[in-house]
Amino acid sequence: MNEILRLENLSKRFDSVVAVDSVNLSIYNGEFLAILGPSGSGKTTILRMIAGFEKPDSGRIIFDGEDIAEVPVNKRPFNTVFQDYALFPNLTVFHNVAYGLSIRRVDRREIRERVHEALEMVALPGYGERYTDQLSGGQRQRVALARALILRPRILLLDEPLGALDLALRKQMQITLKQIQEKVGITFIHVTHDQEEGLSISDRVAIVHQGVLQQVDTPRRLYFQPSNRFTAGFMGENNMIGGRITSIDSEQVCLDSPLGPIRSRQCLSCRGLGVGDEAVIIVRPENILAGSAAATAANSFKAVVRRRVFTGSEEKMLVATEAAPQLELMIKLHFIQHDDQAVGLEDSAGVQIGFSPENCWIVGAERGQGNG
Amino acid sequence: MARKTPAGGARRAEMLSLLAPTSAWLVVFTVIPILMFVVYSFWTVRNQMIFRELSVSNYVRFFTNPMYPALLLRSLIIAFGVTVTTLVFSYPLALKISRSRGRLKSVLYMLIFIPLMTSYIVRIYTMRLVLGSNGVLNNFLLFLGVIQEPLQILLFNRFAIFLTLCVILSPFMVMPIYTSLERIPRSYIEAAQDLGSTELQIFWRVIFPNARPGLIAGCMFIFVLSLGDFMTPILVGGKQGTTLSKVIQVNFGFAYDWPLGAALSVVLLSISMVVILVSNLFGALREV
Amino acid sequence: MIAKRTVLERIGHLFGRLYSPGFGYLLLAVTYVPMLLVIVFSFNQSIIAAFPLESFSLRWYQDLLADRSILVAFRNTILISLGAVAGSLLIGVSASYLMHRYNFRGAKLYQLVILLPFLLPGIFTGLALLLFFAMTGIPKSLFTVFIGHVVFCTAVVFKTVMARLMVLRRSLEEASYDLGANTFQTFFRVILPNMRTALITGSLLAFVLSFDETLITFFVIGAQMTLPLKIWGMMRAQFTPVVHALASVIFLTSTVFVIAFSRFILGREPAR
Numbered sequence: 001m002n003e004i005l006r007l008e009n010l011s012k013r014f015d016s017v018v019a020v021d022s023v024n025l026s027i028y029n030g031e032f033l034a035i036l037g038p039s040g041s042g043k044t045t046i047l048r049m050i051a052g053f054e055k056p057d058s059g060r061i062i063f064d065g066e067d068i069a070e071v072p073v074n075k076r077p078f079n080t081v082f083q084d085y086a087l088f089p090n091l092t093v094f095h096n097v098a099y100g101l102s103i104r105r106v107d108r109r110e111i112r113e114r115v116h117e118a119l120e121m122v123a124l125p126g127y128g129e130r131y132t133d134q135l136s137g138g139q140r141q142r143v144a145l146a147r148a149l150i151l152r153p154r155i156l157l158l159d160e161p162l163g164a165l166d167l168a169l170r171k172q173m174q175i176t177l178k179q180i181q182e183k184v185g186i187t188f189i190h191v192t193h194d195q196e197e198g199l200s201i202s203d204r205v206a207i208v209h210q211g212v213l214q215q216v217d218t219p220r221r222l223y224f225q226p227s228n229r230f231t232a233g234f235m236g237e238n239n240m241i242g243g244r245i246t247s248i249d250s251e252q253v254c255l256d257s258p259l260g261p262i263r264s265r266q267c268l269s270c271r272g273l274g275v276g277d278e279a280v281i282i283v284r285p286e287n288i289l290a291g292s293a294a295a296t297a298a299n300s301f302k303a304v305v306r307r308r309v310f311t312g313s314e315e316k317m318l319v320a321t322e323a324a325p326q327l328e329l330m331i332k333l334h335f336i337q338h339d340d341q342a343v344g345l346e347d348s349a350g351v352q353i354g355f356s357p358e359n360c361w362i363v364g365a366e367r368g369q370g371n372g
Numbered sequence: 373m374a375r376k377t378p379a380g381g382a383r384r385a386e387m388l389s390l391l392a393p394t395s396a397w398l399v400v401f402t403v404i405p406i407l408m409f410v411v412y413s414f415w416t417v418r419n420q421m422i423f424r425e426l427s428v429s430n431y432v433r434f435f436t437n438p439m440y441p442a443l444l445l446r447s448l449i450i451a452f453g454v455t456v457t458t459l460v461f462s463y464p465l466a467l468k469i470s471r472s473r474g475r476l477k478s479v480l481y482m483l484i485f486i487p488l489m490t491s492y493i494v495r496i497y498t499m500r501l502v503l504g505s506n507g508v509l510n511n512f513l514l515f516l517g518v519i520q521e522p523l524q525i526l527l528f529n530r531f532a533i534f535l536t537l538c539v540i541l542s543p544f545m546v547m548p549i550y551t552s553l554e555r556i557p558r559s560y561i562e563a564a565q566d567l568g569s570t571e572l573q574i575f576w577r578v579i580f581p582n583a584r585p586g587l588i589a590g591c592m593f594i595f596v597l598s599l600g601d602f603m604t605p606i607l608v609g610g611k612q613g614t615t616l617s618k619v620i621q622v623n624f625g626f627a628y629d630w631p632l633g634a635a636l637s638v639v640l641l642s643i644s645m646v647v648i649l650v651s652n653l654f655g656a657l658r659e660v
Numbered sequence: 661m662i663a664k665r666t667v668l669e670r671i672g673h674l675f676g677r678l679y680s681p682g683f684g685y686l687l688l689a690v691t692y693v694p695m696l697l698v699i700v701f702s703f704n705q706s707i708i709a710a711f712p713l714e715s716f717s718l719r720w721y722q723d724l725l726a727d728r729s730i731l732v733a734f735r736n737t738i739l740i741s742l743g744a745v746a747g748s749l750l751i752g753v754s755a756s757y758l759m760h761r762y763n764f765r766g767a768k769l770y771q772l773v774i775l776l777p778f779l780l781p782g783i784f785t786g787l788a789l790l791l792f793f794a795m796t797g798i799p800k801s802l803f804t805v806f807i808g809h810v811v812f813c814t815a816v817v818f819k820t821v822m823a824r825l826m827v828l829r830r831s832l833e834e835a836s837y838d839l840g841a842n843t844f845q846t847f848f849r850v851i852l853p854n855m856r857t858a859l860i861t862g863s864l865l866a867f868v869l870s871f872d873e874t875l876i877t878f879f880v881i882g883a884q885m886t887l888p889l890k891i892w893g894m895m896r897a898q899f900t901p902v903v904h905a906l907a908s909v910i911f912l913t914s915t916v917f918v919i920a921f922s923r924f925i926l927g928r929e930p931a932r
Contacts, residue, residue: 073834391764393754398773493895
């Protein structure tokens with residue numbers, strides 16, 4: 001995969017607030033990259049700097065071998081799909097989509113053909129004469145997409161474009177976006193705060209927190225091999241147990257915790273930790289076994305059920321170990337699991353829980369720096 | 373997090389292409405005239421000629437000749453009186469319009485807007501018509517038998533100026549107050565009601581404080597306009613009703629002492645500017 | 661038990677019911693009755709403006725139409741007002757766009773200088789311009805009145821347009837740039853069309869204010885006449901009831917104008 005855009009030590013501050021802190025990121029040609037992070041993490045600022053709406057305070061944006069940080073917005077070969085779609089209310093759908101072409105003085109016949117083609121691609125054929133206030137949210141979104149894509153940008157930038165849509169529509173649009181991207185073959189950079197969205201349609205995801213890039217990787221690796229505390233804690237649901245490292249070798253890390261000794265495999269996020277350091281062990285609820293299967297796990301504890309939580313597709317239980325009753329852990333049971341001991345447990349019933357060293361991670365007690 | 377994109381490079385040229393001509397216009401036709409005005413006030417008139425040497429004699433005249441400070445005081449008192457009186461009558465009207473709904477509200481709003489858009493001079497005239505000794509009000513009172521002879525006091529004196537200004541300027545008070553009132557979110561009032569406040573409490577604690585910028589703006593307008601108005605004193609003030617603004621106008625007319633007129637204007641202007649700046653502190657200019 | 665209203669509350673309630681509408685309507689009455697009387701008298705046969713009325717007559721209106729000087733004054737006023745609208749639109753829109761798009765030092769001062777002629781009473785602006793024209797040797801004429809009106813009306817257009825620009829979604833402009841347009845193209849294709857209402861409102865306001873403008877005009881006009889100054893002249897000179905007719909016409913024109921204007925404004929959906 002060859003690199004199409006590279007951010008080098010990109011930083012930006014607004015007054016005294018550091019929005020983006022020394023971000024280094026390579027973006028590859030043809031990939032669907034998501035920039036994922038909570039509100040205020042700086043993800044939108046990064047996108048806007050790529051587009052050209054904000055000027056970086058320091059750092060470079062390398063495209064085609066040149067630093068384009070000084071190039072004005074309208075001269076960059078990128079186009080943006082805005083969060084509020086930014087369709088021009090005074091123009092019809094046709095003229096909205098044709099806008100970029102008419103600026104470039106493309107001839108009228110060609111404009112007509114290309115607009116027609118673009119509208120077909122977003123499944124809005126024949127909508128040309130309508131005005132934007134006559135369209136639904138999802139339709140507007142697709143017009144915005146068409147308007148940007150018709151200009152054949154080298155990179156398409158999407159700023160939380162699905163945020164305003166309801167759940168069903170959003171899921172549908174995610175698939176549509178992915179399909180279009182695969183068909184057109186250009187690089188998409190997509191900013192979102194929705195984890196699921198970031199994971200499900202992207203080739204790679206860049207996690208940002210407080211302006212710092214935490215980790216960039218495929219969704220699978222991010223989920224199963226988080227490199228630092230934030231990433232580990234940000235993806236999915238987590239149980240976190242604090243403790244102190246008792247031993248480290250190339251295979252395993254051992255931690256002494258309020259629950260007792262816990263063993264974990266060696267992992268990316270353990271780098272830089274030594275014996276005696278404060279650390280946190282993270283284990284996802286779906287990886288904690290309950291009942292007879294738990295007894296044979298390497299980390300196994302006796303616990304008591306505090307509460308059951310039913311959310312439709314899954315059953316969760318809050319349990320507390322006998323050794324550390326102040327610490328509540330969440331475990332998930334899928335209805336498929338017919339463990340004789342797990343199903344049918346009442347509050348205050350005793351249960352054996354456990355998890356294997358393969359299914360947990362140890363991270364440092366403080367926030368760590370990610371790698372690009 | 374949208375910021376104005378900073379100017380730099382080609383953008384600077386763009387910006388200047390707009391800034392230069394507009395600034396040129398503003399400097400030539402606003403800044404320079406005002407500066408000239410101030411400079412002029414330091415010149416003097418001798419033998420019908422403008423003597424262009426700087427001197428403070430006009431200002432000295434202002435302070436030493438007891439007539440001028442007295443006139444200033446009179447103008448200030450009238451302005452103040454008009455401001456307070458219009459406030460008392462305009463606030464309830466603004467409240468009423470704000471509280472109305474639908475048809476009534478549009479009609480009332482238009483009723484206030486129309487005088488604002490009608491020629492100033494025409495409205496002064498209507499007051500003169502009504503107040504004169506031959507005027508409608510007198511005839512009406514005579515007709516009712518309330519008085520035996522026409523009241524002379526209604527016209528051609530300071531009271532007439534005061535009354536006329538009150539009527540003419542009140543839309544300038546109603547408008548800003550109304551705008552302020554409209555900005556108060558309904559939810560504030562509803563919350564207060566929900567918490568058990570009485571109407572009076574709601575007014576004093578919720579409505580009045582939040583409408584204060586509009587009130588200050590209105591007072592500022594009225595005060596400054598009253599100070600600067602000379603047409604009203606000329607038309608309805610008679611011999612008794614001379615204000616500083618009238619004297620200024622006269623100095624630019626047949627008295628032909630432009631520097632003195634300028635100096636007197638600077639005095640009035642300074643007071644007006646102080647009033648505007650102080651009002652701005654209280655947020656008045658947001659409501660303008 | 662829900663508490664009953666106390667005496668204080670009852671007084672407060674009455675206060676609200678009586679004071680507010682009462683004084684309000686009183687003010688409206690005092691504002692309109694004189695004007696309505698003038699209208700009544702304009703149709704009165706007699707020269708004397710008093711009750712009881714003589715017969716209905718249109719003679720004052722006929723005299724009005726026959727008076728050439730009034731018609732000339734009217735024409736002058738219209739010309740100046742149209743010119744003032746054009747001029748203040750040009751400067752007002754440029755200035756507000758400038759302030760909206762760029763950050764520059766002295767922006768606050770710039771804005772103050774634009775608004776000053778409007779905030780201060782006409783006498784100051786008028787005198788300042790009078791001095792300026794006298795010192796620079798520009799003869800007083802309708803042209804100087806035109807300049808005075810532009811200076812005054814620009815503030816109105818500026819404020820109206822500025823208010824609209826501030827709520828115009830930033831993303832619209834950004835989208836235009838993103839799609840390859842420059843500042844010029846963005847202004848004419850995206851911004852201007854989307855502030856149509858503000859432009860119209862500003863223009864109408866500027867027109868009316870210029871039409872009725874008396875104070876500044878008084879100082880900077882030459883030998884010609886505008887309509888408001890004509891009335892002024894008529895008021896100082898020998899009394900003639902034609903003044904009533906003229907005043908009524910002006911008042912009714914303003915009224916029709918405001919009603920049409922409000923209908924227009926209320927009838928439009930503001931573009932987002």
